[in-house]
Amino acid sequence: MMKTRSGFIAIVGRPNVGKSTLLNQLIGEKVAITSDKPQTTRHRISGIYTKDDTQIVFVDTPGMHKAKDLLNKRMDRTAVQTLRDVDGVIFMVDRMRGASETHIIKYFESIHVPVFLVINKIDALKNKSEIDEIIMSYLNVYDFKAYIPISAKEQTHIPKLLEEIDKILVEGPFYYPIDAKSDQSQETMMAELIREKILYHTEEEVPHAVFVQIESLKYNKKLKTLDATAIIIVERTTQKLILIGKNGEKIKKIGMEARKDINRTLDLKVHLELWVKVKKDWRNKESDLKLFGLGDDV
Ligand SMILES: Nc1nc2c(ncn2[C@@H]2O[C@H](COP(=O)(O)OP(=O)(O)OP(=O)(O)O)[C@@H](O)[C@H]2O)c(=O)[nH]1
Ligand SMILES: [Mg+2]
Structure with a gap:
């Protein structure tokens, strides 16, 4: 060998x-x-x-x-x-x-x-x-x-x-298969790409207050796409309004750019639905951090 x-x-x-x-x-x-x-x-x-x-x-x-x-x-x-x-x-x-x-x-x-x-x-x-x-x-x-x-x-x-x-x-041994590039799941990467677009389109405290969670992923046989629903969590109603934007324009733009990048980066055709939800002060709550995979045991 x-x-x-x-x-x-x-x-x-x-x-x-x-x-x-x-x-x-x-x-x-x-x-x-x-x-x-x-x-x-x-x-x-x-x-x-x-x-x-x-x-x-x-x-x-x-x-x-x-x-x-x-x-x-x-x-x-x-x-x-x-x-x-x-x-x-x-x-x-x-x-x-x-x-x-x-x-x-x-x-x-x-x-x-x-x-x-x-x-x-x-x-x-x-x-x-x-x-x-x-x-x-x-x-x-x-x-x-x-x-x-x-x-x-x-x-x-x-x-x-x-x-x-x-x-x-x-x-030493190879720890991963020779064609592996990352240890992240497709789902995590998808959520991260959505967050990246939010970081790009928002300012001040909003980027830091955001957490993105993929709620459901379903393969659509007819359209040959992946139907994805993502929840964008923020800390306050004002942040939710900023993210949605006038007539929902900002969230639409974020969704469009994320979809394109998911297609390019993960080679996945997705239909992306984004929902914004308020979870007060999640960044300081152990229970929320745990729920988001950022808990004490990581
Ligand atoms: N001019 C210049 N900008 C760079 C270079 N490398 C990174 N940047 C920019 O620096 C900024 C931060 O880059 P990131 O790679 O996100 O930095 P990071 O260290 O991972 O940041 P955190 O994850 O927040 O700790 C981005 O706007 C990059 O485009 C470089 O070599 N030259
Ligand atoms: Mg970094």
């Missing part, structure tokens, strides 16, 4: 630095949703990279920050716990070291695996010398395995990052 090599690599960092964008580029497919709003990723998502004799499971995590509500505290903990189960860590940053980066680095002291400092968004820097300034601010605070400037968006230096990760892999 062929000898195989494998490993689990966590991707951690502050919210909005580009972790999920990198995951998607590494896998070559949309595995995780992304947005310009912080706290987009809420649970850990594995993206599976398989090439020749090598399989790397990249574990995307929610952005780490000082959390206020129970949901965000849970998200933070998810990221911290992921650090314990991996063979290496990508610590992603997009600026010089500040208090929040220093806070995250503290968690690396108790794990005994290599940590790569990945400086993302170099396409947005005006000057190459800024990369050096950023790297300098991280020297002497932790013994990073390597310092790798990249642009996840423009796919700059991603092979270099893979090369560095490859060096730390050891002999």
